[in-house]
Amino acid sequence: MTPDKSIGRLSLYRRILNTIDDDSRRHIYSHELAAMAGSSAAQVRRDIMIIGYSGNPNRGYDIKELAESIGIFLDDEEGQFAALIGVGNLGRAILAYFSGRRPKLKITAAFDIDPKKYGRVIHGCHCHSFAELPVIVQKENLSVGIITVPAAQAQNTAEALIKTGITGIINFAPVRLKTPPNIYVEDIDMTMALEKVAYFARIHENGRLTH
Numbered sequence: 001m002t003p004d005k006s007i008g009r010l011s012l013y014r015r016i017l018n019t020i021d022d023d024s025r026r027h028i029y030s031h032e033l034a035a036m037a038g039s040s041a042a043q044v045r046r047d048i049m050i051i052g053y054s055g056n057p058n059r060g061y062d063i064k065e066l067a068e069s070i071g072i073f074l075d076d077e078e079g080q081f082a083a084l085i086g087v088g089n090l091g092r093a094i095l096a097y098f099s100g101r102r103p104k105l106k107i108t109a110a111f112d113i114d115p116k117k118y119g120r121v122i123h124g125c126h127c128h129s130f131a132e133l134p135v136i137v138q139k140e141n142l143s144v145g146i147i148t149v150p151a152a153q154a155q156n157t158a159e160a161l162i163k164t165g166i167t168g169i170i171n172f173a174p175v176r177l178k179t180p181p182n183i184y185v186e187d188i189d190m191t192m193a194l195e196k197v198a199y200f201a202r203i204h205e206n207g208r209l210t211h
Helices: 004-020 030-037 041-050 063-074 088-099 130-140 153-161 190-205
Strands: 080-085 105-110 127-131 144-147 168-173 184-187
Touching: 004 030, 004 041, 004 063, 004 088, 030 041, 080 088, 080 130, 088 105, 105 130, 127 130, 130 153, 144 153, 153 168
Parallel strands: 080 105, 080 144, 105 127, 144 168, 168 184
Antiparallel strands: none
């Protein structure tokens, strides 16, 4: 199995490659891509070897071809679809941000326990009652769940997703989920990230950065 860190870096490389807006430039060297990604040239080459793509020793990697090769490796040919649980401020922001970004990876259904949100289309995504989750997951062939509910509801939400057959979960709730080994969970703890950044900002400001 490909290491999850390599998958994360490949996704980053594709994002960087897609932002290179220079019609006169067609190729990029591993050390250049590494500098943009905050990695090393050797790491870039190892990651790209995973997808079976090779560059030209003299010209480096073809930018367009490399981005397409990463896409072929990362994306499901038929497309993958995600469910978002919790259409509050954070949920809405995620729907707005992700809308149209990845044609082969889409959030196609949202769920909430608030009856006022049922039947609405929010940033292009239809909102359902949470009670409809099992039916909609099967009907729309959803394989990824995004949890944006309060911490107290996160574990029950994860268990409900798993019962429907969802095998991948992104958890924005500030709590660690208990899941079976066959479920892949990515925890995004924004409070922890903010506290960490605030700490190091203070240390830098005081001129006493320690490791």
